[in-house]
Amino acid sequence: MSIQKNSDRIKLEQKLPHMPNFVQQFIDYKLPDLSPSTLLEYLRDYESFFGWLRAEGLTQATKDTEITLHDLEILHMDSVVGYRLHLMTRMEGTNTKVTVSRKLSALRSLFHYLSQIAEDENFYPMLKRNVMAKVEIKRIHKPKDTxxxxxxxxxxxxxxxxxxxxxxxxxxxxxxxxxxxxxxxxxxxxxxxxxxxxxxxxxxxxxxxxxxxxxxxxxxxxxxxxxxxxxxxxxxxxxxxxxxxxxxxxxxxxxxxxxxxxxxxxxxxxxxxxxxxxxxxxxxxxxxxxxxxxxxxxxxxxxxxxxxxxxxxxxxxxxxxxxxxxxxxxxxxxxxxxxxxxxxxxxxxxxxxxxxxxxx
Missing domain, CATH: 1.10.443.10 (Intergrase catalytic core)
Structure with missing residues (x-):
């Protein structure tokens, strides 16, 4: 394993216990296909999103591990729009359009897994309603623009x-x-x-x-x-x-x-x-x-x-x-x-x- 991959895998293992169980399941599912570096970025994106949910009063959770699937199911589209605006205008450092697009893509991947792939004990989707499916992720950089x-x-x-x-x-x-x-x-x-x-x-x-x-x-x-x-x-x-x-x-x-x-x-x-x-x-x-x-x-x-x-x-x-x-x-x-x-x-x-x- 490369030096960087080994370092990122250690960081990934340190962060995972501080995530909800359904995020841990998602990371386990993606681990064979994505590098530890990519998955570590996913976790950082989820930390940002869950922190915003708590700050906006959209969950009763006091820490990331307490975020529930129900919290995600009852999100309205205007909440997603609000999070996008937060990412683009927050005082502690405005994100570029590319970064915002990447962060939203990370959320789409998680929501897609929970609603289309993962199952509960009764073989039903773990997430019954997927608000992120409504979010269009536009390609920001075309080769000619780059x-x-x-x-x-x-x-x-x-x-x-x-x-x-x-x-x-x-x-x-x-x-x-x-x-x-x-x-x-x-x-x-x-x-x-x-x-x-x-x-x-x-x-x-x-x-x-x-x-x-x-x-x-x-x-x-x-x-x-x-x-x-x-x-x-x-x-x-x-x-x-x-x-x-x-x-x-x-x-x-x-x-x-x-x-x-x-x-x-x-x-x-x-x-x-x-x-x-x-x-x-x-x-x-x-x-x-x-x-x-x-x-x-x-x-x-x-x-x-x-x-x-x-x-x-x-x-x-x-x-x-x-x-x-x-x-x-x-x-x-x-x-x-x-x-x-x-x-x-x-x-x-x-x-x-x-x-x-x-x-x-």
Whole structure:
């Protein structure tokens, strides 16, 4: 099991006893099909909804475990509308339309299970009336819209190599007068350049990078073996290709991984950090990689660049040389619908190529 999945499963098991029995049944039903990370998000969404029910006086329960099926059955449509408004306007942090849609979808899944799948002791549906069936969940992000938002915020063409080069050299010039920043640069530049190069030449997700172990690397065949999102077989790692351009950075980093980061032999992680004051290196965290990318991106003049946009950068570049099905497979998408964004992102590049061909 991946590091992230294991952590989320522990959190899931900690939260479940604080939920009503019918939620626990639903999670057990979904566990074979959905990752612990997704189910953990479901529980957080249900916590939010149940807390709102109590605050609005729509239940007599004083805690989540006391919420009843009857509380859900007698909800009116105006209550659902009220909850949607609460999510969009609450003072402690307004949710985006995408987040609101996801939270309502989580509720629809629970209500659907209780009214259409789960049975009581008399073989009747556990939930007799499903108000959430009336709620239409509109698709918020179409591929074309997502592509429009990404344009100008990813690396294109020569910028992919330039960004790796900047991490190796340019950033050091920019922070030379800051002793602490320059020391960190000298310590970590090969590792950081390796991480960025690997994402830009394979399209890995940050969680997949974090979970990589040294023995997941097949250098000769340019393969990495990763736990892919959505694959619930916790014994299977998917082979993912990386391009030739990443080999140099990988070779250099691997040559110094053990000595520079004081990596103990028992540590399997590919990417290591050595925290201040500690005598041994350990696996880098997801947050550390995200913050590292943001640090370099700001100095590079791409303040909107994030670790996930590096994945988009690779995918856009890869799609120009391959079809949508190969791109889908490389990225580990569940359907080509998700991959369509890169077709729209490359429209401009393709139109320029056509113009050049016509000019010739």
């Amino acid at each position: 592509a429009a938002k990404l344009k100008g915020k990813i690396l294109e063409e020569d910028e992919l190599l330039e960004f790796v080069g900047y991490i190796l050299e340019g950033y050091g010039v920019d922070v030379m007068n800051n002793k602490q920043a320059y020391y960190s640069f000298q310590l970590n530049r090969e590792r950081d350049a390796c991480i960025v190069s690997l994402i830009l030449n394979s399209g890995l997700r940050v969680s997949e990078v974090v979970n990589l172990n040294v023995d997941d690397l097949d250098f000769g065949n340019k393969l990495l073996y990763v736990f892919r999102k959505g694959h619930n077989d916790e014994t299977f790692k998917t082979p993912v290709y990386f391009r030739e351009q990443a080999k140099d950075e990988l070779s250099i980093y691997l040559s110094l991984r053990q000595t520079r980061y004081k990596t103990p032999k028992k540590e399997k992680a590919l990417f290591i950090t050595l925290p201040n004051g500690q005598s041994e290196g350990k696996r880098m965290t997801k947050r550390a990689i995200q913050e590292m990318i943001i640090k370099y991106a700001k100095r590079f003049g791409k303040p909107y660049l994030t670790v996930h946009k590096l994945r988009h950068s690779f995918a856009t570049d890869y799609y120009l040389q391959n079809d949508i099905y190969k791109t889908k497979e490389q990225l580990g998408h569940a359907s080509t619908e998700t991959t369509e964004v890169y077709a729209h992102l490359t429209d401009k590049t393709m139109s320029h190529a056509i113009e050049r061909r016509l000019d010739n």
